[in-house]
Amino acid sequence: MKLDSKAIRYLTSEDFRVLAGVEAGSRNHEVVPTPLIVQLSGLRGGSGVHRAISNLAKINLIAKVKNAKYDGYRLTYGGLDYLALNAHQKSQAVYSVGNQVGVGKESDIIVVAHSSGEQRILKIHRLGRISFRTVKTNRDYLRHRSSASWMYMSRLAAMKEFAFMKALRENGFSVPEPIAQNRHTIVMSLIDAFPLRQISKVPNPQGLYSELMDIILELARFGLIHGDFNEFNLLIKEEVDENAKEKYTPETKLDDVADEDIRLVPVLIDFPQMVSIDHVNAEMYFDRDVNCVKRYFQRKFHFVSDVPGPTFAQARKKFLKNPGKRLDVEVEASGFSRKMARELEKYMQEVGVDGDNGSREDGEEDEESSEEEEEDDEESGSESGEPNNDKQPEQDDEDVGESSRRFED
Ligand code: ADP
Numbered sequence: 001m002k003l004d005s006k007a008i009r010y011l012t013s014e015d016f017r018v019l020a021g022v023e024a025g026s027r028n029h030e031v032v033p034t035p036l037i038v039q040l041s042g043l044r045g046g047s048g049v050h051r052a053i054s055n056l057a058k059i060n061l062i063a064k065v066k067n068a069k070y071d072g073y074r075l076t077y078g079g080l081d082y083l084a085l086n087a088h089q090k091s092q093a094v095y096s097v098g099n100q101v102g103v104g105k106e107s108d109i110i111v112v113a114h115s116s117g118e119q120r121i122l123k124i125h126r127l128g129r130i131s132f133r134t135v136k137t138n139r140d141y142l143r144h145r146s147s148a149s150w151m152y153m154s155r156l157a158a159m160k161e162f163a164f165m166k167a168l169r170e171n172g173f174s175v176p177e178p179i180a181q182n183r184h185t186i187v188m189s190l191i192d193a194f195p196l197r198q199i200s201k202v203p204n205p206q207g208l209y210s211e212l213m214d215i216i217l218e219l220a221r222f223g224l225i226h227g228d229f230n231e232f233n234l235l236i237k238e239e240v241d242e243n244a245k246e247k248y249t250p251e252t253k254l255d256d257v258a259d260e261d262i263r264l265v266p267v268l269i270d271f272p273q274m275v276s277i278d279h280v281n282a283e284m285y286f287d288r289d290v291n292c293v294k295r296y297f298q299r300k301f302h303f304v305s306d307v308p309g310p311t312f313a314q315a316r317k318k319f320l321k322n323p324g325k326r327l328d329v330e331v332e333a334s335g336f337s338r339k340m341a342r343e344l345e346k347y348m349q350e351v352g353v354d355g356d357n358g359s360r361e362d363g364e365e366d367e368e369s370s371e372e373e374e375e376d377d378e379e380s381g382s383e384s385g386e387p388n389n390d391k392q393p394e395q396d397d398e399d400v401g402e403s404s405r406r407f408e409d
């Protein structure tokens with residue numbers, strides 16, 4: 001599904017309170033009974049709340065589900081998107097929404113803008129989306145999972161990605177600047193660059209190759225393995241080489257810079273599958289990252305390095321001899337706990353998330369069509385639960401509030 005933000009500016013503060021109420025109710029109910037929505041929205045019952053409910057259902061932010069025992073609603077991915085967008089708007093991380101630039105297997109990538117006009121990237125995690133559509137063997141099993149679980153897992157993926165991006169950035173790695181995280185989304189700086197995948201020629205493949213291997217080794221020195229280090233997750237920025245800077249003014253356009261004065265700067269993205277160097281399968285992930293670069297350089301640039309490796313043993317040795325800060329440990333301490341990491345990893349394995357490597361074949365440049373409806377939308381309220389022990393949601397004033405008229409199409 002794509003983010004369609006058109007309706008957000010027409011939503012009132014009441015609509016958002018009701019939406020947040022359905023979200024809060026979803027923690028304990030697969031189908032949130034209408035009276036509970038009224039209660040959780042913190043609004044006085046009456047026609048206002050019911051108008052809001054039917055309004056939200058009309059634009060598919062919540063979906064009506066007839067249960068064996070009662071009627072109610074569940075939050076849709078669209079509803080979750082709006083709650084997250086509303087929060088980003090309140091915290092001023094996002095002012096307006098622009099074009100979708102990517103539909104990944106597990107995410108949507110959208111250009112947004114800050115009030116200053118600065119462009120940013122909103123990444124919406126949609127864990128399990130593709131698997132629901134294509135992995136038939138998993139389908140029956142997953143159909144019966146509660147939708148709350150993929151929403152929760154998508155949130156875990158966003159939390160993990162944000163935590164790692166922050167730790168990496170603070171320790172000098174070339175990654176986007178993490179700006180905000182809410183629910184299943186993150187806001188980060190926009191990198192004005194193409195993925196390596198789209199670059200047909202590099203002046204010095206050997207130089208770029210060793211730089212990429214150095215990044216893999218440097219990550220390991222900080223206790224980390226990317227786990228999906230490939231041509232889609234490396235954005236290649238062009239900059240004027242330090243040594244050639246005096247030949248140009250800061251206003252010089254890159255097009256006017258001589259080829260030999262341009263330096264390619266890799267920027268690493270996409271961190272939900274990062275693992276610690278102590279992970280049981282660390283060596284496998286490490287080798288896979290290394291081989292991914294090797295294979296790609298051979299195929300695309302016909303470059304084969306005469307230096308073998310690097311091997312996991314070498315990386316480990318470097319790590320032990322001259323360790324960087326343990327970023328795997330730091331991230332754990334930052335709120336993305338080991339338990340969360342385990343839950344997310346297990347889920348990603350179950351639904352067959354395998355990064356960008358998984359399904360793309362050589363020469364397949366097109367993004368997958370996202371026309372198909374998700375299977376999970378079919379799921380009806382087969383599970384039930386009586387309204388019980390629900391507390392008022394912690395009222396998060398940032399999240400519910402006035403309408404978001406500032407959002408644009
Ligand atoms: P996925 O997990 O779906 O693979 P990614 O984080 O790898 O998502 O992003 C998918 C694509 O979106 C990238 O290959 C890149 O083209 C683009 N993209 C992602 N983040 C940024 C960013 N910060 N700046 C520019 N482009 C980005």
Ligand code: MG
Binds near residue numbers: 104232233270356
């Ligand atoms: Mg990716």
